[in-house]
Amino acid sequence: MGSDPRRVVVVGAGSGIGAATAALFHTRGDHVLAVDIKPGDTPATEHRQVDLRDADSIGELLATIGEGWDLLAHVAGVPGTAPDSDVLRINYLGVRLMAEGMLPLLNPGGSVVAVASTAGMAWRQRLPDIEGLIDAVDASGVDAWLADAEPGYPAYNTSKEALIVYAKRLSGPAWTKYGVRVNTVSPGPVETPILTDFEQSMGKDALDMVRAAVGRHSTVDDIVPAIDFLGSPDARWINGQNIEIDGGFIASMIGGAAIRL
């Protein structure tokens, strides 16, 4: 990876994958702006608070951090135990507002890496359903879409599907207008504080089944190197991709019959 110190914004730096991401860059000597809804004690150069549910809060942050950044690592998210409106506002709209607001503040050659989830794996099949959500650019639009959404379909999955599609649609214009790449990573289950909420909202049996299939849940150390790489100059020609980081679980589900060894 490049040896010059870089300037990195980590959103969701207060816990879990985001805290580990901020710690990696901080340890390397990069300038890290750690952002979270909670007051921060993650090692970083500077800390700021933002509520991703609130466009004004995001706007205030973006208006005061200056330009010359190399990476937006947008990690923050909430599980399906949160109210549906919050799930969509934080996991989809909040990322969108941060990403589009950061584009003019990022250096050419910089990038956005957002954390989606394997829970968003059905994004292709769901395109007809979520077009209206991806058209929504503010909280009232998100809530209007939600009011007519398919009852019972998990808002968490929807939020990550929309994020994956949105990032793909942003990646072309971000590249041609700003020289900035946009990618997502989609972890399977990761051992972080959010995991017990996932067991509640997705079912412990389902998560245990995933663990049994690939041998263990991942740790933050399995995820952060992919964020690091996608955000680095070495990934200069990787744009608009969604990288599943799940020990191969999704591949084994969608790839057809396993090769017999």
Ligand SMILES: NC(=O)c1ccc[n+]([C@@H]2O[C@H](COP(=O)([O-])OP(=O)(O)OC[C@H]3O[C@@H](n4cnc5c(N)ncnc54)[C@H](O)[C@@H]3O)[C@@H](O)[C@H]2O)c1
């Ligand atoms: N842990 C997993 O199993 C797993 C799996 C797939 C994807 N993910 C995704 O990874 C990301 C990070 O999750 P994690 O496992 O580190 O969880 P975590 O709960 O440890 O961290 C999430 C962080 O987001 C912050 N946050 C929540 N709401 C916010 C808001 N309104 N404004 C600003 N910050 C807010 C929290 O304060 C927290 O610091 C999330 O987007 C999550 O959906 C996690």
